Amino acid sequence: MIIKDNPVCGMLGIDYPVFQGGMAWVADAELAAAVSNAGGLGLIAAMNSNGEQLREQIIKAKTLTDKVFGVNLMLMSPYIEEAVNVVCEEKVKVVTTGAGNPAKYMEQLKGAGVKVICVVASVALAVMCERMGASAVVAEGCESGGHVGETTTMALVPQVVDAVNIPVIAAGGIADGRGMAAAFMLGASGVQMGTRFLTAKECNIHQNYKEKVLKAKDIDTIVTGKKLGHPVRALKNHMTREFAKMEQNPETTSDELEAMGAGALRRAVKEGDVKDGSCMCGQIAGLVNDELTCKEIVESIVKDAAELIGERI
DSSP states (O other): OOOOHHHHHHHTTTTOEEOOOOOOOTOOOHHHHHHHHHTSSSEOTTTTTTTHHHHHHHHHOOOOSSSSSEEETTTTTTTHHHHHHHHHHHHHHHHEEEETHHHHHHHHHHHTTOOEEEEESSHHHHHOOOOOOSSSEEEOOSSEEEEEEEEEHHHHHHHHHHHOOSEEEEESSSSSHHHHHHHHHTTEEEEEHHHHHHHHTTSOOOOHHHHHHHHTTTTTTEEEEEGGTTEEEEEEEEEHHHHHHHOEEEEOOOHHHHHHHHHHHIIIIIIIITTTOOBBBOGGGGGGOOOOOOOOHHHHHHHHHHHTTTTOO
């Protein structure tokens, strides 16, 4: 089930159905290559990069791995058309899409032989993506870090599985073999993890950020940004608590909130500002207690999940 005849592994040519989340400012060429070398699917975050910045990361990843890796396309990016062109030109084999509707780019991507896998937070969006030709969907529950929907992974995944005829990858609240086994019991064909890879040795986020994740407990995340229409889950700190207070104040304008959040993730990732930066992280952080290589993370999770399910690998 996990390895033998797995539809995701067969479709993408990977060893294990384990995706690394396409986290902005985090998912760079080095992390993506390390996950792919470990047998999973590493992803480079295109985020708001222009075409040439993204191309540099793709070319770098090609020097670090001969395995399949992908790109996460943020459809709200002002450079999305450049990013799509570069993905096609560089013959990237798979993309995941988020923060928007990929319909406009499906023909171009599929015409270039790119497998398109859409990140969805609802059944309706999953069905729409299947109709427009997606190869699979990532059903992401609200336990995840970063931009979140309203439905939990436990509730979302089986409903998406029942609604579509393409493979479903479960995401949100998965960090060990138990989570992976549970995802398969819900009908998923693979898992995507973001928070678990934040403390990978190949992850280039600032050590302050890593330490904050390692020390986090189950109740240490908060969701802000609902007033802006794009809620985000991050670790509690001075910035997120102040943001929450401002958000609850009816006199606070959207412009003020946008200004407060601008650059916050970069400050945490690059500068190690864990007081006034945004340390995006999922609720599963309480289970992330060590720094391991991507190979150790992937192989241990797959091994433990297979044992729980009763599959020999």
